[in-house]
Amino acid sequence: MTMKIMVAIKRVVDYAVKIRVNPDKTGVVTQNVKMSMNPFCEIALEEALRIRESGSASEVVAVTIGPSHSVDTLRTGLAMGADRGIHVDYSASLYPLSVAKILTKLVQIENPGLLILGKQAIDDDCNQTGQMIAGLLNWPQGTFASKVVLDKEKQVATVDREVADGIETVCLNLPAVITTDLRLNQPRYATLPNIMKAKSKPIKKFTPEELNVEIKSDLEIVQVTEPPKRKAGVVVSSVDELIDKLKHEANVI
Amino acid sequence: GSTLVVAEHEGGVIKPPSLSALAAATCLPDRDSSVSVLVAGSGPSLHQAASHAASCHSSISNVLVAESDKFKNPLAEPWAKLVHLSGGYSHIIAAANSFGKNVMPRAAALLDVSPVTDVTGISDSNTFVRFLNKYSYSFSICSFAKVDIYNDYLIFKPIYAGNALCTVRYTGANPCILTIRSTSFPVPQNSADSKSNEASISQVDLSTFDEGLDKSRYISQTSQDGERPDLGNARIVITGGRALKSAENFKLIEDLAKKLGAAVGATRAAVDAGFVPNDLQVGQTGKIVAPELYMAFGVSGAIQHLAGMRDSKVIVAVNNDADAPIFQVADYGLVGDLFEVIPELLEKLPEKK
Structure with a gap:
C-alpha cells in the first residue's frame, strides 16, 4: 500500500525581517522585503520528506495558496524534495477558514493519508488552519507535534504534542492532520542540483472557483498599528545598583 | 447577547x-x-x-x-x-x-x-x-x-x-x-x-452525542514539576538563554528563581539545546508571560522571544554583549558575565517573604 502525503506551505515575510507597519495602516510593508517559506511549513515539509524516505509514503505533494509569487515558494518546496506542487491562484487576502475550505477540497481530490501543516504562520500568528481542516474533514488532529511515529500496519500515527505543561502523546487513525512545532526536525536546505531539478517538476493550477469554494469573509481588519514602544531604560553599573533600583525605584522585590 | x-x-x-x-x-x-x-x-x-x-x-x-x-x-x-x-x-x-x-x-x-x-x-x-x-x-x-x-x-x-x-x-x-x-x-x-x-x-444532554469519535486516543502526558510557580501566572520570571551553556549551569537560574519565589523561563535556544523542557519556553510560539518582574540572563532578545515577554511590567537584562537587542526593551540593563552576576545576586538579594 502506498501513501501520499500532502503538505501546505505559505509564503511569508522572512522571519529575520524587522517588519514595519505601512503608513495607511492597512498592513505591513511587503515591498522590497525578503519573503520566505513560513518556518513551520519548512518543518512540515521536512517531516513529510523523511516519512517518504523511510518508505512509509510514496509521494509528497506541496500545496500553496496565493498570488503568482507564491509559486517561488512552491518551487523551494519542490527543491527541498516534494514530488509535485499545486498552486491555488488567489490574490486577495484570505482568512484561515477559507484556506481550510480550499485545502479540504484539495484533500478530497488527492486523498492523502496525511496532511501536514505548520502550526502557525509567522505573519498573522493565527494557529487555526490545520485544526479547521481536521474539523471539516472529520479527521483526527495531532497539533503542535514534536515527534511523529507512523505504524503502516495498523494505519495509525503516534504524535507527541508540545502542550502547556509538557508533552502529551496521542494516537490517531489515518488519515489524519498533523501540525508541526519547532522541535519536530531540522529542515534541510535545497541544494543547487535540486533547485535545478525542481524547475521541471509539475505544478498544477487551480482557482477557488474551480474548486467550488466560495470565499466569504466574516472578519474585517479595521487597522494595523505599531505597538507602543517601551520607554528607554537605564544601564546600571553593578549588582548593588541593580538591587537598589529594583527595591527602591521599581518596587518589585 | x-x-x-x-x-x-x-x-x-x-x-x-x-x-x-x-x-x-x-x-x-x-x-x-x-x-x-x-x-x-x-x-x-x-x-x-x-x-x-x-x-x-x-x-x-x-x-x-x-x-x-x-x-x-x-x-x-x-x-x-x-x-x-x-x-x-x-x-x-x-x-x-x-x-x-x-x-x-x-x-x-x-x-x-x-x-x-x-x-x-x-x-x-x-x-x-x-x-x-x-x-x-x-x-x-x-x-x-x-x-x-x-x-x-x-x-x-x-x-x-x-x-x-x-x-x-x-x-x-x-x-x-x-x-x-x-x-x-x-x-x-x-x-x-x-x-x-x-x-x-x-x-448537558449528551444522549445524541456522536459516538463515532474513536479516531483519536489519548496515550499519556509527561508529569510537570509541581514545586515551582506556574510560568503563566508568576509574579517574577527568571529566564536563561543559550549563554548558560549547559543544563548543569542552568541550575543557577533555578537557584535564583527559588530565592525570589519566581518561575523559570527559557529561550528557544536553551530548550533546543536540551537545558530545560519545552514547557518553559517563552516567546512567539511558546508561553506568553507578563509578570511584574522579568529578569533575562544571557538572552540576546530575538523578536520571537520578545513577543513572549514584552508586556512584563519591569524588565531586567544581564548580558555580556552590550549590543544585544534585549537591552532595547530592558528597564534595567547590566552588561556583565552572568556567571559572576548571578552568584552575586544570590548572595545579596533578600530572601523572599
Whole structure:
C-alpha cells in the first residue's frame, strides 16, 4: 500500500525581517522585503520528506495558496524534495477558514493519508488552519507535534504534542492532520542540483472557483498599528545598583 | 447577547487561564450579556469544579456540566463536537493556551465561522482610539460605554510576533469565537465574593452525542514539576538563554528563581539545546508571560522571544554583549558575565517573604 502525503506551505515575510507597519495602516510593508517559506511549513515539509524516505509514503505533494509569487515558494518546496506542487491562484487576502475550505477540497481530490501543516504562520500568528481542516474533514488532529511515529500496519500515527505543561502523546487513525512545532526536525536546505531539478517538476493550477469554494469573509481588519514602544531604560553599573533600583525605584522585590 | 466560556478544570477548581477567559467574557461591551460556563469530564472533581464555576463571578448565570469519560482528557475531537453542540450563543470564549488553540478553531470550522485567536483586548468602537493612545500593548481595561449597534466592538490581536497590532471587527454569524491571551485579561482578586449570587448548574444532554469519535486516543502526558510557580501566572520570571551553556549551569537560574519565589523561563535556544523542557519556553510560539518582574540572563532578545515577554511590567537584562537587542526593551540593563552576576545576586538579594 502506498501513501501520499500532502503538505501546505505559505509564503511569508522572512522571519529575520524587522517588519514595519505601512503608513495607511492597512498592513505591513511587503515591498522590497525578503519573503520566505513560513518556518513551520519548512518543518512540515521536512517531516513529510523523511516519512517518504523511510518508505512509509510514496509521494509528497506541496500545496500553496496565493498570488503568482507564491509559486517561488512552491518551487523551494519542490527543491527541498516534494514530488509535485499545486498552486491555488488567489490574490486577495484570505482568512484561515477559507484556506481550510480550499485545502479540504484539495484533500478530497488527492486523498492523502496525511496532511501536514505548520502550526502557525509567522505573519498573522493565527494557529487555526490545520485544526479547521481536521474539523471539516472529520479527521483526527495531532497539533503542535514534536515527534511523529507512523505504524503502516495498523494505519495509525503516534504524535507527541508540545502542550502547556509538557508533552502529551496521542494516537490517531489515518488519515489524519498533523501540525508541526519547532522541535519536530531540522529542515534541510535545497541544494543547487535540486533547485535545478525542481524547475521541471509539475505544478498544477487551480482557482477557488474551480474548486467550488466560495470565499466569504466574516472578519474585517479595521487597522494595523505599531505597538507602543517601551520607554528607554537605564544601564546600571553593578549588582548593588541593580538591587537598589529594583527595591527602591521599581518596587518589585 | 449570551456568552459561553469553555473552561478547563483541575483538582476541582477552574484553571487560571479559564478564569481569564471569564474575565474577558465580562469585558464584552454588552451590558445585558449573560455568561454561561461549560465544564466537562467525569468524577467528583467535575462537580467540585462546577460549584467553583458557579460562585467565581457574579455575572455567571449558568454552569453547564457535560459528564462523560470522553472529556476526561483534552482531546480536540470530542471537545470541538461538544462546543459545536452548545448552540445559541452570541460568543464562545476560551483561553489561548494549548487547549483552546487546539479545540476552538476546530469547533469554529464545524460552526462555519472564523474565530479570532490570541485576543489581547476588546473594546467598543467609540472609545478605542482613546484605548490605543492611552494604554500599552495589551488592553486589559474593559469599557462599558454605550453602543448603538449590537456587536459593534473591536477586537485586538497581535500579529508578526507582536510587532504589529491588528484591530478586527467580527461581522459574521453567531457565535463569535474568541481565544484570549490570559496575560491581557487579569483575574480580579475579589472574584470569590459572590456566594450570594450563585449560578444555576445544569447537565448537558449528551444522549445524541456522536459516538463515532474513536479516531483519536489519548496515550499519556509527561508529569510537570509541581514545586515551582506556574510560568503563566508568576509574579517574577527568571529566564536563561543559550549563554548558560549547559543544563548543569542552568541550575543557577533555578537557584535564583527559588530565592525570589519566581518561575523559570527559557529561550528557544536553551530548550533546543536540551537545558530545560519545552514547557518553559517563552516567546512567539511558546508561553506568553507578563509578570511584574522579568529578569533575562544571557538572552540576546530575538523578536520571537520578545513577543513572549514584552508586556512584563519591569524588565531586567544581564548580558555580556552590550549590543544585544534585549537591552532595547530592558528597564534595567547590566552588561556583565552572568556567571559572576548571578552568584552575586544570590548572595545579596533578600530572601523572599
